Amino acid sequence: MKVRFMKKNTTIKDVARYAQVSIATVSNVLNNVDKASEETKRKVMEAVHTLEYHPNVNAQSLVRQKSNLIGLIFPLSKHLPVYKTFMGDNPFYTEYICGVECSARSRGYDVLITGAGDERQCKEWISKRKIDGAIIMGKYPDSIVKELEELQIPFVMTDAHGMYSERQGSVGINDELGGYIATKHLTDLGHKMIAFAAGDLDYIGGVNHQRYQGYQRALEEVGINSHNGLVFIGTVSFDGGYEIGFKIMERLEPITAVVTVADIMAFGILKSFTVAGRRVPEDYSVVGFDDLKECAYVTPGLTTIRQDIFQKGAITAETLINGIEYEKSINSHVELPLTLIIRNSTGRPSD
């Protein structure tokens, strides 16, 4: 295999030679170790500029034992032919990555993205790449926390609940509250038969389950007995929502509204209603979750629970980098605000 080598870059030696000083002095000047005289500093900086010198980060990482790299790790969808990362389906991640990158850049870190099939791959990748910290997306089994703690680097779980989120940094929202607000909006409008469309509810403490609890609380508050018959489980995707939409329409009891755990699911539900000739919000009211940009694009615009996804990414990166640079902020659990955004997919029940 013929490898194309990197350009022979100018090194610290070249700069030292040009400025007629030692490499230690060049290093000191560049790292703001205030030892050199003004005159020496000037000479060094001049050499740096004319030679267009950039320190080799690999060498720096090696000696500093710090890479200034953070990893953003996504689960892989194992059921696909290629091991695609999980994000493919959801535009949520574009905004999220954007936020992570933006914070990281402003703090002098770079972002390494990868997919990892399971906790072991995750761990291996981290220890191989020598990243300073990791952001773990989505849901790996709880055991991942134990694995990662062995690595002794800071990491932040995002959208993770349950016991393990108590142990390291986390950034999330109050999911219970989100479910509550969404549902209360519908009960306020006068709906009684409100369905709940979600992914896996079995994982107690997970995002889905928390939102479900909020849904139940809102119903109980107005004396409606929530029963399992109104819960629809599917994949958190457009297709998952589409299927659920048809199941909802098949129901004999007159469901008039749906709370969902993700906009993407709500879009599928809306589509199924349209295909079947039902009107929104006249026949069904639908509330999403996330406030993807697409909520404003579709017709009718989707009423949803807004979380600032860009900010979420940005704060996650901040939290992580604080954890890397100061001990203090690891174990911090940031909770981001939530807003109900009312558009045209919700209205009074027509009876």
Next chain:
Amino acid sequence: MKVRFMKKNTTIKDVARYAQVSIATVSNVLNNVDKASEETKRKVMEAVHTLEYHPNVNAQSLVRQKSNLIGLIFPLSKHLPVYKTFMGDNPFYTEYICGVECSARSRGYDVLITGAGDERQCKEWISKRKIDGAIIMGKYPDSIVKELEELQIPFVMTDAHGMYSERQGSVGINDELGGYIATKHLTDLGHKMIAFAAGDLDYIGGVNHQRYQGYQRALEEVGINSHNGLVFIGTVSFDGGYEIGFKIMERLEPITAVVTVADIMAFGILKSFTVAGRRVPEDYSVVGFDDLKECAYVTPGLTTIRQDIFQKGAITAETLINGIEYEKSINSHVELPLTLIIRNSTGRPSD
């Protein structure tokens, strides 16, 4: 600033000690340099496993002069308060990044993501991070090619046309053909007054301009005189499309169809029509470009020109890595296929 140091990882020395061999032998075994005896190999591998040893990539990069890192560089939106990367607006990038990451991972590379405001920042970042190759998204000024060539690393421009794409690797589609197919679909349906909604047409050779030429060709083919009055320029975004939609409706001449350069723009146009009470496709036919997943989500489903975005990312990474590992494939210009996807946003003109 109290820095948390990386865990003191097991190094090659630990392995050598454990296996009772020299570090050179450990290195040879791990790099498949077939020198060691079977017995020695076994001992080394055992040590590697029990100590959970992972070579430090920073050290490897330093001595090999190769980082196994590729960079994915996005322009920054300068008009925003924060320097967000450009992708924020368009779900296109989620799929694209997914494709890049997937290819890279399978070839043993990792993907570093960053935003860079201009060519200089771009260049600086690359030479600082010592990446093996770069993928440059979107459009920087032509001068970027000259800048990057000085770095002597392979790079691939994506969705870039014009003189500079002749010089290094590129991956794209036949944009002229895309514009042609989209427009021909409409002329086949019987449309005569077909608008063209795009971003900047001034950049000759750019994506917008190429597609515009295809649009013109399709019109000329059926004897329709394309004139500038039917061209609508705006930002390639939902909002840009939304504004253009209203401009189209204001027109006295009876426009019956619109060709766009991006789905995201088409969504904005569709929305403006809905808001104004116009029907699609009865009053207006609309054709998008890209085939974002959202095309199937909206109602009516958007007729569009499909390009396989995941594949585009995957092939871009392939091309780049080939360029890194073998000289041969740099300067290769890959053209990905295009398909017309007919949904419900297009139909015969109603007159």
Next chain:
DNA sequence: CTGAAAGCGCTTACAG
């Protein structure tokens, strides 16, 4: 088949 040694490009005590 195996190992001692040089070197990749830096930083950091340490001595002067």
Next chain:
DNA sequence: CTGAAAGCGCTTACAG
């Protein structure tokens, strides 16, 4: 204020 030297964790001729 400045520089020589050791060392970060590897790979790669080279010698045996």
